[in-house]
Amino acid sequence: xxxxxxxxxxxxxxxxxxxxxxxxxxxxxxxxxxxxxxxxxxxxxxxxxxxxxxxxxxxxxxxxxxxxxxxxxxxxxxxxxxxxxxxxxxxxxxxxxxxxxxxxxxxxxxxxxxxxxxxxxxxxxxxxxxxxxxxxxxxxxxxxxxxxxxxxxxxxxxxxxxxxxxxxxxxxxxxxxxxxxxxxxxxxxxxxxxxxxxxxxxxxxxxxxxxxxxxxxxxxxxxxxxxxxxxxxxxxxxxxxxxxxxxxxxxxxxxxxxxxxxxxxxxxxxxxxxxxxxxxxxxxxxxxxxxxxxxxxxxxxxxxxxxxxxxxxxxxxxxxxxxxxxxxxxxxxxxxxxxxxxxxx
Numbered sequence: 247x248x249x250x251x252x253x254x255x256x257x258x259x260x261x262x263x264x265x266x267x268x269x270x271x272x273x274x275x276x277x278x279x280x281x282x283x284x285x286x287x288x289x290x291x292x293x294x295x296x297x298x299x300x301x302x303x304x305x306x307x308x309x310x311x312x313x314x315x316x317x318x319x320x321x322x323x324x325x326x327x328x329x330x331x332x333x334x335x336x337x338x339x340x341x342x343x344x345x346x347x348x349x350x351x352x353x354x355x356x357x358x359x360x361x362x363x364x365x366x367x368x369x370x371x372x373x374x375x376x377x378x379x380x381x382x383x384x385x386x387x388x389x390x391x392x393x394x395x396x397x398x399x400x401x402x403x404x405x406x407x408x409x410x411x412x413x414x415x416x417x418x419x420x421x422x423x424x425x426x427x428x429x430x431x432x433x434x435x436x437x438x439x440x441x442x443x444x445x446x447x448x449x450x451x452x453x454x455x456x457x458x459x460x461x462x463x464x465x466x467x468x469x470x471x472x473x474x475x476x477x478x479x480x481x482x483x484x485x486x487x488x489x490x491x492x493x494x495x496x497x498x499x500x501x502x503x504x505x506x507x508x509x510x511x512x513x514x515x516x517x518x519x520x521x522x523x524x525x526x527x528x529x530x531x532x533x534x535x536x537x538x539x540x541x542x543x544x545x546x547x548x549x550x551x552x553x554x555x556x557x558x559x560x561x562x563x564x565x566x567x568x569x570x571x572x573x574x575x576x577x578x579x580x581x582x583x584x585x586x587x588x589x590x591x
Contacts, residue, residue, distance in 0.1 A: 247332045249275045251473045251509050252382045252399040254339040260294055262387050263330055266535050267510055271483050274329040278305045281389050289389035296389050301442040324488040339387060341380025341399045361385055361396045364463045372412035378405040395467035406472035406507055413458040425462045442580055449585040457541050471509045471537050488560045491572060494523030495556040503545045511540045526559060529572040532584060536577035542584045557582040
């Protein structure tokens with residue numbers, strides 16, 4: 247079973263999980279519950295009503311109370327996570343297949359119609375193929391509400407860069423349907439995100455206001471993920487091993503942010519200064535599996551950008567080449583963050 251970021255899986259117990267990353271243990275899928283069967287839930291599925299769990303803490307709480315057997319310590323990732331056995335998967339939802347279904351359908355809901363129009367506009371403006379785009383989230387699962395947003399995906403490095411450049415232009419183009427978040431809408435987003443990621447509103451606004459992968463399309467929120475294609479990733483489970491090395495706060499210069507567009511996102515570091523936590527070296531990168539940490543710094547840097555980062559530090563061993571280093575992973579705790587502290591540009 248080849249499952250990747252943006253896919254959803256539904257287990258035989260009726261729980262819908264969202265898949266994380268592209269590397270999974272044999273016969274298992276790393277995924278976290280997103281839509282859960284709930285009597286009287288606002289989301290009406292074919293076989294049951296559903297509720298939605300948002301924060302990572304709530305997801306683990308749900309698992310502990312209902313499916314503790316899915317919580318395991320993974321020795322390769324050095325982390326306690328949710329791993330769903332492939333044998334328990336009843337349905338596998340793929341964003342590219344959902345978009346194909348929307349293009350073929352004769353009767354769409356208002357939200358589905360908007361999602362299709364967004365994809366059509368982005369495809370035309372970016373000049374990318376239909377096979378590079380998908381629609382994920384509640385639309386794909388058939389579990390929308392009146393407040394549901396649009397969750398497109400773009401696959402492939404070249405396609406993603408073209409799509410992001412197109413989005414930057416579309417947000418400036420009157421009549422495109424795309425609009426950046428207003429200050430009031432950013433405040434609403436901040437109040438929602440701050441439950442799971444704590445930072446000041448000032449820092450939040452500086453970062454989020456320039457991200458073109460999120461905003462409004464025809465009056466509905468959208469959030470676009472960019473995922474590398476299978477042919478662009480060669481890591482297999484066990485090739486690289488990770489071990490918890492503590493919790494840290496650092497300042498550093500961004501050496502390379504070209505992979506910050508993708509989920510998972512990566513920022514290469516230089517001139518690292520450990521402010522708090524274990525004095526480990528070399529800390530060479532920051533990684534996150536959460537879309538909200540993509541594009542935290544501009545990718546077209548002309549001058550060094552200094553960031554402050556707080557998160558879990560891991561010892562990384564690449565068994566393919568016999569080398570090791572440290573990385574910081576952010577997004578697992580509400581106290582994790584990455585913000586620009588000084589930009590020389």
